[in-house]
Amino acid sequence: MIEPSNTHENNKGFDPSCTDAEGCREILRRVAGGERIQVEEALSLALYADADELFACSDAVRQNKHPDGIVTYVVDRNINYSNVCTSVCSFCAFYRKPGDSEGYVLSLDDIHQ
Secondary structure (H helix, E strand, C coil): CCCHHHHHHHCCCCCCCCCCHHHHHHHHHHHHCCCCCCHHHHHHHHHHCCHHHHHHHHHHHHHHHCCCCCCCCCCCCCCCCECECCCCCCCCCCCECCCCCCCCECCHHHHHC
16 A cells, blocks of 8 residues: 555645544445445556455455356556568557657567566
């Protein structure tokens, strides 16, 4: 868990809804009861809630919404193996023309890492 003093100082403009595990339990109780929470409350939970309590609450919400017991996750990766392109799209700031000193093509070893 990130220490509240460090996190609070580095997040100017963010006023956490809770700053320790005990304070976050009220938000977790509301979530477990089916209440939607605000973005600031969710960020506060991510920063300050006890991880085991947060994970248990999240799993309970998932079980309530999807009681069939099947859980799947998609890991979506788009590896940019090269920034060399000949299309010269008007919206792309990423590409480099063939021969450009900033162009790259990753090796298979780099991609497999």
